[in-house]
Amino acid sequence: MAYIVQSAFLEAIFRSLLPATVELLLDELRLTEELKKELESLTTDVSILQAYLRDAVQKQQTSEVVRLWLSNLQDIAYDANDLLDECELERQREKVIRLARLRNSLSVINPKRSMFIHEISGRVTSLKMKMEEIKKQRVDFGLQPVQERLHITSNQSSSLEPPLILGRDDDKRRIKDLLLRPNVAGESNTSVLCIVGIGGLGKTALAQHVYNDDHVKQSFTLKSWVHVSQDFKEEKLTKDILESIDGSSQTSASLNNLQIDLLNKLSGMKYLIVLDEVWIEDWRQWYKFKIPLLQGAVGSKILVTARNIEVAKAIGASTIYPLKPIGEQDCWSLFCYYMAQQNPWIDVNDLGGFSGVIAQKCDGLPSAAADLAFRLCQEPDRSRWSSILNTENLQNSDSSRADLSYQLLPSQHKQCFSFCSLFPNGFQFDKEELINLWMAQNFIQCSDDQRMEDVGSGYFDFLERRSLFQYSRFDRKRNRPKYIIHSSIHNFARYVSKGECINIKPGQRIGKARHLSLTCQEAGTDLTIDFFSDQLKGVYTLVVFGESLATLPDDFIRKFENLRALDLSNTILQKLPDSINYLNHLRCLQLRGTKIRRLPDAIGELYLLQTLGLGNCYMLEKLPKGIKYLQKLRHIDLHWDDDSMLMMAQEDISWSLMGRHSLKYMPPEIGLLIELQTLSRFVVGEKSGCGVEELENLNQLHGELLISNLHLVKRSEEATKAKIKAKKLLQCLELHWDAMGTKL
Incomplete structure (x- = not known):
């Protein structure tokens, strides 16, 4: 039986194949007229079939033949996408060759050009034949064109402030009073307060408002917020609290060592720790976990949110605060707020006729007010609102509310x-x-x-x-x-991505999937997947989780010929194979927190690369010289947590730690990468093309920039040529003169 085809991924592929998207690409490639017409005809067919997608996605639920038709169409669409990606790769290769001619004054030719034309011609012919059969079956199955409904979106940016709460002033005041009240005689230094209520009442939002209250901030020396959820593991939770306190990544593996670290952090400190969405009901787990929490100063508090009063009993909460629904007027006000957020042009005064039924429908749940606002905002015909209000059931599980939010998304x-x-x-x-x-x-x-x-x-x-x-x-x-x-919601995401996204363990045979994550847990794990699976060449994403990945086999790389994103972050990987250039479709390569010392020169052949993540790669000695040819590169992340002036000021770290990284200079002519949006670090070198003046044209840089080895700048003209004042999009600039931390 074919997989249920998920429309979101298929529609995304179709958008990338539309004629308007590929027209410029074909013009720049200088293809033969015959081949160009064949490609244009293929994209026109795609445009026609796109209108039938939504009908087919609905009918596949009850028709096996339609499901198979959609699956075949999906395969054709991905094949066409890969073909156009080859065209984009060829275009970038031509640009690099022209750049090499200019830089070296040499006559450089592209030996792969004729091979490319021959291969693409054959693939286009094959795809056209498959597409004709798909078009014929569309008629046989009675599929009808359906246009996607226009979704109204807001450009308003998100904020780190907690969401709006209404009708909770008394709740907030009472919880603040409970947190700030002085201890009574005989009471332990640390007490636990538990907010209990069903899902959708706004427990997390209320806790966020209390946590961010200025008076609360001033009353506690140390604060920590951790989301717990259903997976209550003592080691993970202790590690998360430590990371929340100081932002440091915890490497201790045993619970005992982690608890010693946490005890040292909390000892004698008046702290507030919020544990959001706790599901534990086994008091033994809690008592094992809370040992280091008992060493805080008088007045320390643990604030817990939970759905079940049994949780409050299991953790021995000294105070249980049952959260009640909000009033109908507050529900109505929240609904109007979310309607205005979704559609700023709407006049909420015109909605008064619906106020009673909407407030009643929400039944005191703030999340229901939000869900209903999002639902109605997608229906411009208000004559249908009454029928929607009569049928919508908002008092539902989290996954049902996620389903409602998801179905309304573009x-x-x-x-x-x-x-x-x-x-x-x-x-x-x-x-x-x-x-x-x-x-x-x-x-x-x-x-x-x-x-x-x-x-x-x-x-x-x-x-x-x-x-x-x-x-x-x-x-x-x-x-x-x-x-x-x-x-x-994560479980719901796995449900709607089935057949497209999958998580496996080493050695496990994979099914059909385009996006793959691999969890490595055993020490010294080699990256092994069932190499006999014919699905690997169709994988677009590979993300590895777990520190234990040690090696990346050469033959492994060659299996993923269409990979777009490879994330090996926070593993013990020390080396990439030279065969990395086989991944010539790669756009994102993340190696954050690995033991990488050098990148192979073959990196310079990844002409479509957009992101190169090398954050916290302290052992990195040099970058490949061919990086200057990666004209589509937008992000080079070289942020190192333990080499930041800002962090040293916050953590009182000695300046003698500065310069412990291994990177001594930048590769020549990195200034050619004028599309760069991120370059966290620039290490001035003495060789030609490695000086600070390479920054001259990198005026699109955002975020942070740390410039080190400035003692190597001998003339003021070099510094002036870097045009630092033109980097107006930077948010943070650090200047380091030498390895001893001499700074501006």
Whole structure:
């Protein structure tokens, strides 16, 4: 039986194949007229079939032949996408050859040109034959064209502030009083307060408002927020609290060592720790976990949110605070707020006729007010609102509310959300790094005057506002937040991405999937997957989780010929094979936190690469000289947590630790990469093309830039030529003169 085809991913592939998308590509490639016409005809067929997708996706639920038709169409679409990617690769190869001619004054030819034309011609002919059969079957199966409904989106950016709460002033005041009241005689230094209530009442939002209250901030020396969810493991939770306190990555493996570290952090400190969404009911787990929490100063508090009063009993809460539904007027006000957020042009005064039924429908649940606002905002015909209100059931499980939010998303947002099922349950992720993965898959659609990262940020904020993503903690070392997906919503993401995204373990045979995550848990794991699977060549994403990955086999690389994103971050990997150039479709290569010393020169042949993540690669000695030819490169992440002035100021780290990294200079002529948006670090070198003046034309840099080895700049003209003042998009600039930490 064929897999249920998920429309979001298929529609994304179709968008990349539309005639308007590929017209410029074909013009620049200088193909033969015959081949160009064949490609244009293929993309026209795609445009025609796109209108039938939504009808086929619905009918596949009850028709096996339609499901098989969709599966075949999906394979053809991916094959066509791979073909056009080969065209894009050839275009970039031509650009590099022209650049080499200019830089070296040599007559350089492209020996692969004739081979490329011959291969592409054969593949186009084969695809055209398959497409004709698909078009014929479309008629046989009675499929009808259906246009996607226009979705109204808001450009309003998200904020780290907790979501709006109404009708909770008394609750907030009472919880604050409980947290701030002085201890009574005989009471232990640390007490536990548990907010209990059903899902959708706004327990997390209320706790966030209390946590961020100025008076609360001033009353506790140390604060920590950790999302717990259903997976209560003492080691993980202790590690998460440590990371939340100081932003440091914890390497201790045993619970005993972690608890000693936490005890040292908390000893004598008046702290507030929030444990959000706790599900534990075994008191023995809690008592084992809480040992280091007992050493805080008088007045320390643990604030817990939970759905079940049995949790409060299991953790021995000294105070249980049952949260009640909000009033109908507050529900109505919240509904109007979310309607205005979704559609700023709407006049909420015109909605008064629906106020009674909407407030009653919400039944005191803030999340229901949000869900209903999002639902009705997608239906411009208000004559249908009454029927919707009569049929919608909002008092539902988390997964049902996630289903409602998901179904109302535009297709490009659906695929971005579904893609996150690759993350393990409870995984804390970084917004910018996720956007880079989306970019690698061409999920982000933007016009010529839009920055891809900004549009991706809008996608992310859109999903966060619908509670599909949730703020988890602030990473002080990166100076940006971490996010998480609630376990029930994560389960839903896995459901809607089935057949596209899959998580496996080493040695496990994979099924049909385009996006793959691999969890390595045993020490010294080699990256082994069933090499006999014919599905590997179709994989677009491979993300590895777990520190234990030691080697990347050469033959492994050759199996993933169409890979767009490879993330090997935070493993003990020390070397990439020279065969990395076989991954010539790669857009995102993440090696953060690995033991990599050198990158193979073959990296310089990854002409489509957009993101090169080398954050916290302290052993990295040099970058490949061919990196200057990667004209599509937008991000080179060289941020190192333990080499930041900002972090040293916050953590009181000795300046003698400066310069412990191994990178001594930048590769020559990195200034040719004028599309760079991120270059976290520039190490001035003495060789030609490695000086600070290479920064001259890199005026699109965002975020942070640390320039080191400035003592090697001998003339003021060199510094002036770097045009630092022109880097107006930078948020943080650090200047280091030598390895001893002499600074500005």
